Amino acid sequence: MANFISNAFMIPNDLIDKGYMKKMKGSALPCYVLIVRNTRGWNKTTDSMSISQFVEQTGYNKDTVLKGLNTLEELGVIAKKSSKNRASEYTLTDSIIAVDFLDSEKLDSEILDSENGSGSEKLDSKMGSGVENLDKLLSKNSTHNNNIKTNTKTKGNFSEEFEIFWNAYPTCKRKSDKSGTFKTFEKYTRVISLEKLIAILNAFKMDSQWIKNDGEYIPAPSAWLNKKHWENDFWLKAAGLVEQQPQSAETPEYANPQRRHIPTMPKRFKGMNA
Structure with missing residues (x-):
C-alpha cells in the first residue's frame, strides 16, 4: 500500500x-x-x-x-x-493470527474427525505449516520495524532501552531534545542499568518538587541524567535499591553513652584567714 x-x-x-x-x-x-x-x-x-x-x-x-x-x-x-x-x-504467542493460515471452513470438521483419531495428525500438520507461514510473513513484511537503517537520519535511530527511558520520563516543558538526551543516556548506560535508572526515576516522579505546579520544576532529561542521582544514597534508598542496614546488637559505647560518676576535686574558695 x-x-x-x-x-x-x-x-x-x-x-x-x-x-x-x-x-x-x-x-x-x-x-x-x-x-x-x-x-x-x-x-x-x-x-x-x-x-x-x-x-x-x-x-x-x-x-x-x-x-x-x-x-x-x-x-x-x-x-x-x-x-x-x-x-x-x-x-x-500469535494465537490470534495463526488461524488466518488455516482453512476455517474445514477446521471444524477436522476437529470432529480428530475425536475419532482420523484427523489429529492432519490438523497438527496444518497448524505447524500455518505458524511457519506466519513467521515468513512477519519476516518479509518488516517495513514496520522502527530500526530501518536507511531512515536513521530522518527518523532517528534510538536504542530500545532509551525509548523505554524516554517514554517513562514525565512530560514537561523541558522534555524536547530527544537526540541530545539519547547521547547523554548512552554515555551513562555503561555505569547504570536501565532497571535501576527507571527505579530512581519513578522515585523522583513521586517527589513533591516534581508533582507540584503540574511538573513546572521537572528538569530536562539530559540535565537529570547529568546529576548522576544513582550515586546519591538518598535516591538509592528512595528507589528501594539499598537495603536498610540492621542495627548492630553490640552498640558501641560512644553511640549509646552511659553517664558515669567521675570524681571531681573540691572547689577552693578564697576567704580570710581566722
Whole structure:
C-alpha cells in the first residue's frame, strides 16, 4: 500500500474479526497494544517490561494493569515469564493470527474427525505449516520495524532501552531534545542499568518538587541524567535499591553513652584567714 506508514506496527485483523477485542475488558486492550508496540514494533516477539511502565503508558493503576495482563494470559495471546528482581518478559504467542493460515471452513470438521483419531495428525500438520507461514510473513513484511537503517537520519535511530527511558520520563516543558538526551543516556548506560535508572526515576516522579505546579520544576532529561542521582544514597534508598542496614546488637559505647560518676576535686574558695 502506498499509504502504509513505515514507522508503525501491525495489529492483526482477527483482534476484531475473531472477537478478541470485546474480551479485552478494561486495561487488557491497551496493555496488549503496548506489548505489541514494544515487540512487533521492534521486529521481535519478546520484551522485558515493568509494571510501572504499563502504569505510565496506559494510564491505569497497578491493580488494574495486573488484571488486564491476567486477562491476556487467560486468552492465550501472550506468555509471561517472571524473574526475581527483574522486569517480567512478555511474549506474543500469535494465537490470534495463526488461524488466518488455516482453512476455517474445514477446521471444524477436522476437529470432529480428530475425536475419532482420523484427523489429529492432519490438523497438527496444518497448524505447524500455518505458524511457519506466519513467521515468513512477519519476516518479509518488516517495513514496520522502527530500526530501518536507511531512515536513521530522518527518523532517528534510538536504542530500545532509551525509548523505554524516554517514554517513562514525565512530560514537561523541558522534555524536547530527544537526540541530545539519547547521547547523554548512552554515555551513562555503561555505569547504570536501565532497571535501576527507571527505579530512581519513578522515585523522583513521586517527589513533591516534581508533582507540584503540574511538573513546572521537572528538569530536562539530559540535565537529570547529568546529576548522576544513582550515586546519591538518598535516591538509592528512595528507589528501594539499598537495603536498610540492621542495627548492630553490640552498640558501641560512644553511640549509646552511659553517664558515669567521675570524681571531681573540691572547689577552693578564697576567704580570710581566722
